[in-house]
Amino acid sequence: MSKRKQTKQTKAKDINKRILKIAVMPMSDDGCSHYRINKPYKEMERLGLAQVEFFKSSDLETDRFMDYLNKCDLVVCRAYHSKAILDVIDTYFDIKVLVDIDDDLFDIDPYNESYSAHGTKEVKHGNKWLWKHLVNINIMENKAYLNSVKKLLKRADIISVSTERLKEKMLEYNKNVIINFNAIDFKDWIYRDIKKSDEIRIGWTGGASHYKDWLTVQDDIIKIMKEYPQVKLVIGGIMFEGVFKKIPKERIEYYDWVRPEAHGFRTALMNLDIAIIPLEYSQFNSNKSCIKFYEFSSLKVPTICSNVPPYSDEVPVELLFKDLYSKIKPFIENKKVRDTIGDIQYNWVMKNRDLKKVTEELYNNIKSLV
Incomplete structure (x- = not known):
């Protein structure tokens, strides 16, 4: 040998x-x-x-x-x-x-x-x-x-x-x-029961690579903002000015980048009622993970996602959308729906992605x- x-x-x-x-x-x-x-x-x-x-x-x-x-x-x-x-x-x-x-x-x-x-x-x-x-x-x-x-x-x-x-x-x-x-490290992602106003805060976080993803829901977002005056759009990370140009600036709240260690704390303080994750179908996107869904779930934020991989691989079918406008209406109009789904997501991510x-x-x- x-x-x-x-x-x-x-x-x-x-x-x-x-x-x-x-x-x-x-x-x-x-x-x-x-x-x-x-x-x-x-x-x-x-x-x-x-x-x-x-x-x-x-x-x-x-x-x-x-x-x-x-x-x-x-x-x-x-x-x-x-x-x-x-x-x-x-x-x-x-x-x-x-x-x-x-x-x-x-x-x-x-x-x-x-x-x-x-x-x-x-x-x-x-x-x-x-x-x-x-x-x-x-x-x-x-x-x-x-x-x-x-x-x-x-x-x-x-x-x-x-x-x-x-x-x-x-x-x-x-x-x-x-x-x-x-x-998810739950020491970084801590659910905070922040007192809510009459606003319905719909949010997203992400980087510059998601421009085409937002284009897939641009018309739906404009329609939602017109129909529900209590809705505020809350964006963390990158702001696509062209996508949101038809939305009054006072109805958009923006949070800049923070270090990764502070991302969970910053996202919690965005005080979201609903999160959306638009995604264009592509082979590249299909190979991504569902990390955004895990993040929002750890904060008990009910989250609806485009009905494409990777989200269609893991996210419950009732939270997937092809038509954002129709899917999000019950979440905007019914707090009980939001609370129930938020708890379900939280329990899932605690069990599977700790x-x-x-x-x-x-x-x-x-x-x-x-």
Whole structure:
């Protein structure tokens, strides 16, 4: 038996007797990393399941990082860190790697701001360039980057994804794909029974990639605002001025971005009566998770969603809409309906998407493959 093979077998037996040592690199503070990496792996350490060290980009050439690589069992990174992790793999070729990916990076919609980093074709909107090579996009660099992502996905020992649909997609690159559901840390998402006024506050939170999603309900929103003068639209994140230009400004309340750790608190203080999640059907959107539904549910906010994947995969059928105007009317007109649905959603997310439970499942899946 070769020395290298014997060492691997000895290490495998050793892992079974102790908790895992995990290196997370590099640690980021964007919203996706917050849900996909920071929260679950900090929870894993809090539960005593693993010893986890987090490293920032500036740490990757330090002695502390190199020393920990020599003794850790697993390196965890997100797919967009492909270049950094591939450099590590070239040096530490025996190291086991988990790559997390929560979007299909190879199928980005041109109206998504992420197309600037992932798009591989020039795109026109009407007669105007939406994306033009070497003007606002570098197609050659993007192709090279996506090739490095594919190389990393194929090299990884484990890929973790957020949904069953995305798992099927990632099986094209690797046989070891596990699901790590986005989960709610109920210390951050605390239901607050804030005194209500006569307003009916209909809200949403999200980023610039959702412009086309809002276009699917623009006419319904205008119709609702005209019919129900007590309705106020409450927006968190990005404000699409063009979509809302026919709505009086005094009937729209806007909340700017906050750090991921404060997102739950800020969303609770938006004091919503109803949440809506419009989504255009596309293959890219179908591979997303239902995180917005989980968030609003944790605050007992009754939430209606477009009847397309991923929401049609998990959300009860009575909360799905093809016609927003017809679906939302009973929620606006009947507080009892809102309260009943809010409680049902809260109980579901507590049972199925609690951070502790999801993290324990993630750890067990990792341990079985490492």
